[in-house]
Amino acid sequence: MLTPGDRVAVLSPSYAAPAEFPAVHERSLERLRDEFGLAPVEFPTTRRHSTPRERAADLMAAYADPAIRAVFATIGGDDQITVLPHLDPAPFVADPKPFFGYSDNTNLLNWLWCHGVAGYHGMSTMVHLSRASGVGPEVAASLRAALFTGGDLEIRPAAEFREDELNWGDPIALTGSVPSLTSPGRVWHGAGRVVSGRTWGGCLESLHPTLAVGRWVRPVADYAGSILLLETSEEMPSATAVFRMLRDFGERGLLEQFPAVLVGTAKATALFQPRPVEERQAYRDEQREAVLKAFAAYHPEAMIVFGVDFGHTDPQWVLPYGGRMTVDGIARTITAHY
Structure with a gap:
């Protein structure tokens, strides 16, 4: 400390x-x-x-x-x-x-x-x-x-969130703010048990190239029992792209190693690629279905929590990476052990 x-x-x-x-x-x-x-x-x-x-x-x-x-x-x-x-x-x-x-x-x-x-x-x-x-x-x-x-710190769901951005090249970036929106909330899939383990994962668009080049990828057994952290960036990959990247994970035998998965609130608009507010939830829903489709094929027993406030979202929780977390599907709570 x-x-x-x-x-x-x-x-x-x-x-x-x-x-x-x-x-x-x-x-x-x-x-x-x-x-x-x-x-x-x-x-x-x-x-x-x-x-x-x-x-x-x-x-x-x-x-x-x-x-x-x-x-x-x-x-x-x-x-x-x-x-x-x-x-x-x-x-x-x-x-x-x-x-x-x-x-x-x-x-x-x-x-x-x-x-x-x-x-x-x-x-x-x-x-x-x-x-x-x-x-x-x-x-x-x-x-x-x-x-x-x-x-221990409970990773509580936010009531409101923000995903619009200010341009750092504009002086208003130091004085202005962006609107708060009602949080899309969490969606639990396959709950009903408690999983504790160390975490691994991160931004999907960065993880996938790591697997592609094949460097610093350990044998699949080394990931067994870990909690997968998964989120996407302001690049806003399509649902098809998300599914295909996760399919590659599955073909490597990775997805079946994770008994629990935390999926960050997907960013659905970006500074230079804005999307109307009324269209954003559809993007998140499509991404959720893509993740579920991949896990249905490779690890249908996994417990998956969507809409966790980490990654490319605001508010953001800072989560252990390689440290431990507990996902309690019975109590519907997530706890980080620092």
């Missing part, structure tokens, strides 16, 4: 958004200092577009520095898979400090998982620490549990 005053690395292991939107980045650093009492430390590539080898060097330097006690990603991106071949596992295994990120950072979370290092799925600094409305209570509570207190 960390203590106030500890130094934490703030890195851009995928897209260097601080290079394009420095004001948004600065606010996120202020909130790390003022609201969490941490001392953020930037590295050479935090604010600079750089090569995969350079970003890997910063990751290794952060893990090799004993004064750094946690590592945060500023945001995701789309090429982190090219960073992984340049990483030496030694400093990560020697000092397995927590890493926080999601989206394209699924690549690094999986890489760490394969080397026995747990992390946390969620909380990109520029997304969740820069909003004019402040740090959301779900992010704050789960981040404090992960960093400072440990213990």
Whole structure:
């Protein structure tokens, strides 16, 4: 566990958004200092577009520095898979400090998982620490549990959520807000039992390339009994694409390893690909049917919970990755063990 005053690395292991939107980045650093009492430390590539080898060097330097006690990603991106071949596992295994990120950072979370290092799925600094409305209570509570207190935290469903976005290139991004909508709520499938296990998974559009290249994929038996975290991004893949990606998981023998699956509230609109509010739930419904179709073919006994507030949604819970969670289908509760 960390203590106030500890130094934490703030890195851009995928897209260097601080290079394009420095004001948004600065606010996120202020909130790390003022609201969490941490001392953020930037590295050479935090604010600079750089090569995969350079970003890997910063990751290794952060893990090799004993004064750094946690590592945060500023945001995701789309090429982190090219960073992984340049990483030496030694400093990560020697000092397995927590890493926080999601989206394209699924690549690094999986890489760490394969080397026995747990992390946390969620909380990109520029997304969740820069909003004019402040740090959301779900992010704050789960981040404090992960960093400072440990213990068990119930991952409660949100009554309202937000999925519209502000353009960081517009000054209103630092002062404005987006509308809250009624949450689509959770849908339980195959409930009636309790599953506890360590977690694995992440953003589907990042997991699928990992399987395609075949690096840092362990034998299927190593995933047995794990809880699958599954969510999609602002790319908004079609239901057909989601089914086909999960079918590939099934053909590898992966889907049958997971007794429980948590599916994040699917993002159904994006800044540069907006969708009318009245059409968004249909997208989520179609995605749910695609997931159910895949599991019906490869693991019909799985317990699946849709509409969990993690991943590309707001509010967002920061969930253990490689750590443990409990899905109680009888009580209809989800608990993270930090």
